Each structure stands twice: as structure tokens, then as C-alpha cells.
Amino acid sequence: MQRSAKTALVAAALTTAFALSGCADTSGGSGGSDDTLDIATLTKPQSLDPKVANGSALPFFQAVYDTLVKREPDGTYSPMLATEWAFDEAGTELTLTLRTGVKFQDGTAFDAEAVKANLERFKKGGGADATDLAAVTSIEVVDATHVKLVLAQPDPGLLFYLSDSAGLMASPAAFAKEEELKTKPVGTGPYRLDAAKTVVGTKWVYTRSPDYWGEKPPYGTVTMSVFDNETAIVNGLKTDQIDTALLQDVGQQVSMKSDPNVTTTDVNFDFQGILLFDRGGKVTPALGDARVRQALNHAVDRETMLSALRQGRGEVTAQVFGPETAAYDPALDTAYPHDPEKAKALLKEAGYEKGFKLRLPRVTAIVNDALAASLKSDLEKIGVELVWDAPDPAVLQKVFVNKEYSGMVMNMGLDTVDGIVLRTLVLPGTFNMFGTTDDTVKKLVGSVQAKPDAAEADLKALNEHLVEQGWYLPFYRMSYLLVSDKDVKATPQSGMAVPSIYNYSPA
Amino acid sequence: MLTFIARRLAAGVFLLFVISLLAYLLLSIPDLDVARQLLGSGAGQAEVAAKNHELGLDRPVLAQYLDWLAHALRGDFGTSWFSGEDVTQALRNRLPVTASLMVSVTLITTVVSFLLGVWAGVRRGAVDRFVQVLGVVGYALPGFLVTLVIVLVFAVQLRWFPAIGYTGLTESASGWLSTIALPVLSLSIGSIAGVSQQVRGSVIEVLRQDYVRTLRARGLSPARIVFRHVLRNASAPALAVLGMQFVGLLGGAVLVEQIFGLPGIGSMTVSYTTRGDIPVIMALVVFTVIGVVLINLIVDILIGWLNPKARTS
Numbered sequence: 001m002q003r004s005a006k007t008a009l010v011a012a013a014l015t016t017a018f019a020l021s022g023c024a025d026t027s028g029g030s031g032g033s034d035d036t037l038d039i040a041t042l043t044k045p046q047s048l049d050p051k052v053a054n055g056s057a058l059p060f061f062q063a064v065y066d067t068l069v070k071r072e073p074d075g076t077y078s079p080m081l082a083t084e085w086a087f088d089e090a091g092t093e094l095t096l097t098l099r100t101g102v103k104f105q106d107g108t109a110f111d112a113e114a115v116k117a118n119l120e121r122f123k124k125g126g127g128a129d130a131t132d133l134a135a136v137t138s139i140e141v142v143d144a145t146h147v148k149l150v151l152a153q154p155d156p157g158l159l160f161y162l163s164d165s166a167g168l169m170a171s172p173a174a175f176a177k178e179e180e181l182k183t184k185p186v187g188t189g190p191y192r193l194d195a196a197k198t199v200v201g202t203k204w205v206y207t208r209s210p211d212y213w214g215e216k217p218p219y220g221t222v223t224m225s226v227f228d229n230e231t232a233i234v235n236g237l238k239t240d241q242i243d244t245a246l247l248q249d250v251g252q253q254v255s256m257k258s259d260p261n262v263t264t265t266d267v268n269f270d271f272q273g274i275l276l277f278d279r280g281g282k283v284t285p286a287l288g289d290a291r292v293r294q295a296l297n298h299a300v301d302r303e304t305m306l307s308a309l310r311q312g313r314g315e316v317t318a319q320v321f322g323p324e325t326a327a328y329d330p331a332l333d334t335a336y337p338h339d340p341e342k343a344k345a346l347l348k349e350a351g352y353e354k355g356f357k358l359r360l361p362r363v364t365a366i367v368n369d370a371l372a373a374s375l376k377s378d379l380e381k382i383g384v385e386l387v388w389d390a391p392d393p394a395v396l397q398k399v400f401v402n403k404e405y406s407g408m409v410m411n412m413g414l415d416t417v418d419g420i421v422l423r424t425l426v427l428p429g430t431f432n433m434f435g436t437t438d439d440t441v442k443k444l445v446g447s448v449q450a451k452p453d454a455a456e457a458d459l460k461a462l463n464e465h466l467v468e469q470g471w472y473l474p475f476y477r478m479s480y481l482l483v484s485d486k487d488v489k490a491t492p493q494s495g496m497a498v499p500s501i502y503n504y505s506p507a
Numbered sequence: 508m509l510t511f512i513a514r515r516l517a518a519g520v521f522l523l524f525v526i527s528l529l530a531y532l533l534l535s536i537p538d539l540d541v542a543r544q545l546l547g548s549g550a551g552q553a554e555v556a557a558k559n560h561e562l563g564l565d566r567p568v569l570a571q572y573l574d575w576l577a578h579a580l581r582g583d584f585g586t587s588w589f590s591g592e593d594v595t596q597a598l599r600n601r602l603p604v605t606a607s608l609m610v611s612v613t614l615i616t617t618v619v620s621f622l623l624g625v626w627a628g629v630r631r632g633a634v635d636r637f638v639q640v641l642g643v644v645g646y647a648l649p650g651f652l653v654t655l656v657i658v659l660v661f662a663v664q665l666r667w668f669p670a671i672g673y674t675g676l677t678e679s680a681s682g683w684l685s686t687i688a689l690p691v692l693s694l695s696i697g698s699i700a701g702v703s704q705q706v707r708g709s710v711i712e713v714l715r716q717d718y719v720r721t722l723r724a725r726g727l728s729p730a731r732i733v734f735r736h737v738l739r740n741a742s743a744p745a746l747a748v749l750g751m752q753f754v755g756l757l758g759g760a761v762l763v764e765q766i767f768g769l770p771g772i773g774s775m776t777v778s779y780t781t782r783g784d785i786p787v788i789m790a791l792v793v794f795t796v797i798g799v800v801l802i803n804l805i806v807d808i809l810i811g812w813l814n815p816k817a818r819t820s
Contacts, residue, residue: 229765239662
């Protein structure tokens with residue numbers, strides 16, 4: 001009898017507890033509080049060492065580290081840790097005037113030496129920041145508040161980089177203990193990391209820095225929670241546990257767009273398409289012929305893909321330059337209408353009447369089954385056999401280092417600065433690993449670099465040439481949805497998929 | 508009984524070594540190229556080689572394992588290769604979340620299953636059929652579907668419970684209950700369905716035994732017969748099933764933690780394994796094995812306590 005009584009007691013206790021909890025604390029998270037901003041995201045930072053800051057993880061860093069230059073939501077530059085900057089005539093020297101009286105959160109003074117130490121560390125770090133700062137040959141301390149960046153050649157992207165991850169300033173005193181910097185960031189930023197409340201990998205908690213040099217940050221606490229699926233994020237938004245998030249999944253976007261309790265804004269940041277690296281025909285000889293690349297562009301039915309795969313959430317395009325660039329020409333978006341007959345004719349002209357085999361790597365996060373099948377069937381109709389290689393953890397090594405593939409389906413951020421598009425997609429480098437080019441490209445790039453301030457016509461000509469030559473096979477610019485509840489105003493950020501940390505304010 | 512426990516513990520320790528070695532070997536098979544992931548696609552071959560050397564990945568797998576083991580035995584699980592967080596600290600944050608789920612689900616499953624199973628086994632007839640249908644339906648419903656529906660109804664529509672997140676037990680008891688209520692409910696349905704059927708079957712089986720008829724003939728009250736004698740003998744097989752369910756729950760926890768955005772070890776296991784963060788994965792393996800060994804030990808002790816015959820076999 002004893003045991004049964006105990007069992008019943010436990011059962012009763014549990015039932016009561018559950019019933020009680022139902023009414024106790026339904027707000028659960030801190031989403032209800034006005035002084036707290038709860039951001040949800042799918043992207044987590046590798047660590048909080050600015051050396052590994054990139055892309056959508058940047059807000060995690062912006063909270064604790066300021067950048068030298070601030071990039072406003074519309075892409076213009078404004079003072080932050082640097083109050084003034086000026087290039088010399090030749091564009092090979094950038095002098096920065098630094099803000100005075102700023103201290104890092106560990107008490108170290110922010111000065112020219114600190115800037116030098118940070119930039120040199122980025123350059124030595126070997127990551128994306130090293131590539132961004134590649135043109136910088138030396139960093140000279142003029143005096144405590146002036147620093148000079150000497151460039152090997154003019155770099156139109158430099159101010160952008162200094163307003164992005166390569167501009168994040170950490171306390172040089174922390175560089176001695178690199179491992180600690182990964183979890184204990186020391187910057188001059190508006191917030192500080194609350195290490196006790198942070199669960200690395202899931203939720204980062206920041207609190208307002210009491211002695212921030214700038215305007216008082218609008219929130220006392222900012223939390224950034226990382227989820228691995230958008231279902232949880234949408235549930236959190238609907239129950240007010242999350243204030244704001246950027247949704248990428250089309251189904252989730254559609255479900256939030258109809259929700260009357262939130263504000264939504266479209267963000268067209270990424271384009272999706274095949275980068276045809278192998279324009280020289282080294283791996284797939286057929287791709288060496290521009291007519292074959294044009295045929296592939298005509299074979300792909302962009303409109304149908306956009307409506308079937310993304311419920312129409314986006315804009316079809318055939319160019320890799322985004323609407324914010326000078327090179328952008330709206331007419332080029334529809335340069336390759338879906339036309340299998342024309343594609344076949346082009347293949348015949350090029351001597352590939354019987355088609356050829358195109359082998360592409362498959363990253364399932366980007367190429368889902370529907371996209372894989374759609375592309376395969378479009379190309380099959382013009383006689384090109386598309387072979388998807390099985391997902392492979394070493395895919396990046398195979399594509400970018402071993403150069404085993406002639407192309408890859410990618411989601412690429414639409415850079416806002418023409419010069420950066422040139423560097424990443426046109427000039428020999430990471431995404432042009434075969435280093436192919438032609439005389440027209442050389443000539444136009446040369447004249448763009450010679451007079452960067454009056455290059456619009458040349459840039460447009462270059463863009464048109466690249467589209468005409470079929471260097472790429474873009475499908476569409478994808479729409480993401482920036483969602484925020486009624487208490488929060490969130491502004492999309494030029495040059496980033498997610499808003500900067502400064503773009504949130506109480507509505 | 509003490510020799511029995513000692514024997515089981517020794518077996519558990521042995522199991523821990525074997526599984527940790529196997530896990531390490533398995534992790535070294537796919538060429539995840541951790542160094543390149545860390546350095547980015549722009550890094551040169553020399554930098555990658557240097558990073559591999561720094562991480563010790565250029566040594567034979569067995570040497571790497573022994574090195575890991577030497578540190579682990581001293582309680583040092585190292586730091587994550589990717590995030591730089593202290594592995595022990597990371598687990599200290601996350602284990603309580605998953606443990607809350609597993610222990611609560613196991614307790615609730617035990618209580619509810621025994622109630623349902625005994626009710627069905629003793630009453631038979633309509634009650635029995637009702638419990639059986641409940642069991643089949645609960646078992647057949649896909650876990651993710653149940654979970655999604657539960658979130659939509661109880662969190663998004665009715666707003667009785669939070670849809671995401673976790674509050675620690677030490678932070679706020681009511682917060683803890685409200686954040687784990689729905690995840691526990693989602694995970695409990697399937698395991699209650701399984702275990703209650705087992706209890707029902709055993710109860711019916713035992714009720715047919717001669718000694719029960721004898722007890723009845725001696726005039727014992729039905730309640731005393733069921734709770735004192737039948738349940739004791741019917742519990743062993745049900746407890747064995749419960750022990751196995753516990754192991755299966757880990758798989759379910761991965762899904763539930765993702766849907767509810769709980770910072771537990773389930774979601775951690777997935778994200779860190781795909782990146783090949785060996786220090787974190789190995790620590791997870793160790794703690795999972797310890798959990799499984801302990802639960803099975805408890806089940807074995809309970810079975811042995813209920814049925815002395817089991818101790819010697």
C-alpha cells in the first residue's frame with residue numbers, strides 16, 4: 001500500500017505543478033519588456049574574436065566592438081571611431097583622424113597604436129579580413145590620433161571594409177590572450193557581453209555599456225538567440241518572445257507576412273545562381289565557349305523556378321551586380337529569356353549538338369531536392385547532362401583549392417560597392433580561381449581602376465559584357481523578410497542581410 | 508546486491524572506454540578538414556598544415572585518442588575548436604536542460620504508464636480497449652507532428668506556455684516548469700504509449716498466475732493483491748522497456764530541442780558533429796554514455812529489488 005500512496009502523491013504534485021505553471025509565467029522570455037531587444041538568427045559567430053567576424057554574424061560583434069567607420073542603413077559612411085578620413089590624390093594613402101577620449105572596456109586607451117595593432121592582426125590572421133585588407137601594405141602611426149594606411153593600389157572597397165568586419169577594433173591588451181578574446185570580447189562598443197547569462201552557441205546576452213562614448217544605446221539589454229530552424233523563430237515572434245528576425249525560408253515568410261501583429265520589410269540581399277568558374281574550359285572544355293555559356297543561360301527557366309521554388313519571393317536576374325551598384329542595369333535582369341530552342345541552336349553552333357556532361361558539387365543547404373531536380377530537367381531539355389555530386393564535407397577544398405569543379409550553385413551577397421564586386425567575382429581570386437579573363441574585361445577594369453570616380457559608363461559596359469559572355473548563371477535575387485513586432489523599429493542595412501545592431505529602436 | 512552493483516558499474520566503465528574509442532575512430536573517418544573550416548577557403552596549404560599541427564590532427568588517430576583520454580581522465584575536456592568555449596563549462600550550461608527533459612519525461616512516463624496499464628489490465632473490457640487504442644495512436648503518431656501541433660495549440664494559439672526558450676530551475680521554478688512543460692508533454696506521449704502497453708500485458712499475465720488465484724481465495728482485497736503482489740511482479744519487464752525508452756529519448760530530444768529552441772545537448776550534438784568539433788563531441792559522448800549506464804543501473808537495481816531472482820541471473 002505504501003508505494004501506491006507515494007505514486008499517487010507524486011502524480012498529484014506533478015499535475016498541480018503543471019496546472020499552476022500554465023498560468024504562472026506565460027511571457028516566458030523577456031520579449032515583453034521594452035528595455036530588452038530580443039533578436040533571433042540562424043547564423044552564429046564562430047567565436048567573438050573579431051578575426052572571425054563575418055556576414056550575418058556581424059551584429060554579435062557590433063554590440064561590443066565599434067568599427068572605424070560607421071555604415072549607415074543606406075550605405076553612406078559616417079564617423080565612428082574615426083571622425084574624419086581622406087584619401088590622397090593617387091588614392092593610395094588613407095589618413096584617418098581618430099576620436100579622442102575613447103577607452104576600451106578594459107581601460108586601455110583607443111589610439112593610433114591600437115588601430116595599427118588591430119589592422120596588422122587582421123592582415124596576419126589569414127581570414128576574410130586579411131583578403132579585405134590585402135591592398136594595405138603598411139599602417140603608419142602619425143601621432144596618437146592620426147593613422148595612415150598605405151595601399152599598394154587604390155582600393156574602392158576600403159571604406160566599406162573599415163565599416164565592416166575589418167574595421168572592428170578590439171583592445172590590443174587582449175591580443176596576448178587570444179583564447180580569452182573568443183569568449184570575453186573587449187571593445188569600445190555600446191554594449192558589453194554578459195558572460196554569466198550567455199550560453200555560447202545558443203544565446204548571447206549583452207547589457208548597455210555604462211560609459212559608452214557615443215549616444216546612449218536604446219536598449220538596456222540585447223539578446224541574440226541562435227536557432228537552427230525558422231519554425232522556432234516564427235513561433236517566438238508570434239508569442240512575443242522574439243522581437244525581430246530575418247526570415248529566409250519562403251514558407252515562413254509567407255506565414256509571417258499575413259500576421260497583423262508584426263511589421264515586415266523585404267530585404268533583397270542574396271542572389272542565387274551558378275558561378276561558372278571554368279570559362280577557360282579547363283575542367284569542362286565546352287564551357288570555354290561563350291555560346292555554350294549563353295545556351296545554359298537560355299536553358300534555365302528563371303521565372304518558373306522563382307515561382308515554384310520561392311513562391312515568387314524575389315526578382316529574376318541575369319547579372320551579378322546588385323541594384324545599389326553603378327554597374328547595375330535593370331534591362332540586364334531579363335537578358336536571357338527562357339528559350340530552349342535558341343539554347344540548342346547555340347550549342348549546335350559551338351559544336352556541342354549532342355550536348356555534354358556538367359558535373360557540379362551539391363551543398364544541400366543551398367541546393368535542395370527541388371532546385372537540383374529543376375536545374376537537371378532544364379538542362380536535360382537542351383541535351384546537357386547535369387550530374388550532381390553527392391554532398392561532401394570537403395567540398396570547399398575541392399572547389400576552391402583543388403579546382404575540381406567548373407561551377408557551383410551559390411547564394412552570394414549582393415555587394416553594394418562596384419569595386420568589391422570586381423574584386424570578388426571578376427578579377428582572378430577566390431571566386432575566379434581559374435583566373436580567366438579577356439581583353440575587354442582587362443581594358444574596362446583598367447579604366448575603371450584608373451578613374452574610380454567617373455567609372456559608371458565603363459562599369460555598365462563591363463557588366464553588359466560579362467552578361468553577354470555568360471560568365472555567370474544567376475537565377476534571381478532572393479527576398480528575405482525582416483520581421484519585427486510593433487514595439488521595435490528595424491531598418492534593413494545596406495551591404496548586409498541582417499540589420500546592423502544600430503538599426504533597432506523602440507517604435 | 509553490492510557485488511551486483513559493483514559488477515554493473517565495472518561493466519559501465521568498460522563500456523565507456525570502448526564507446527569513447529569507437530567514437531574517436533568514427534570521427535576521424537570523414538575528412539571534415541577542420542583546419543580549413545577554421546581558416547576559411549582563402550587560406551593557403553601551409554597555413555592549413557600548421558593549424559592541423561596545432562590541433563594535433565597530423566598525428567596517428569590512436570595517439571590523438573590516448574592524449575584526449577589522458578586529459579579526460581583528469582576531468583579536462585579541453586576547449587571547443589570553433590567557439591573557444593570551455594567544454595566543461597558549455598556542458599554545465601546545457602546538460603541541465605536535457606537532463607530536465609529526460610528525467611521529467613521518465614517520471615511522468617512511469618507514473619502515467621503504470622496507472623493506465625494497471626487500469627486496463629485489471630478492468631479489461633471497454634477500459635482496456637480504450638487504453639490500447641490510445642497506446643497504438645500515441646505510438647504511431649510521428650513525434651515531430653505531435654510536437655508541432657502541441658506548440659501551435661498550447662503556445663501560439665492559447666498562449667498557456669512559452670513557445671521557445673528555457674528558464675533554469677535555479678532561476679525560477681515556475682519559469683522552469685512552464686518552459687519544459689510542452690517539450691516534456693511532446694516527448695512523453697510516445698513513451699507512455701509504449702510503456703503502458705508493456706505494463707498492461709504484464710499485469711494481465713501475472714493476474715493469470717496460480718498464486719493470484721490463491722491470494723484471492725484467501726480473501727485478500729483486490730487492491731492489496733494488485734498493488735502488493737501483481738505490480739511487484741509485473742514491474743520488471745515494464746522497467747526494462749522504460750530503460751530502453753530513455754536511450755531512445757535522446758534522439759527525440761534532438762528534435763524537441765530544435766523546435767522549442769532549447770539550449771540542450773541534443774541540438775548541440777547535431778551542430779558540433781557536422782563541424783567535427785572533436786573536443787565537444789567526445790565530451791557529449793562521455794556524458795551520454797554515463798547517463799545511459801546510470802539509468803540502466805537504476806533500472807537493474809529496481810528490478811533486482813522487486814524480484815530477488817533477477818540479482819543472481
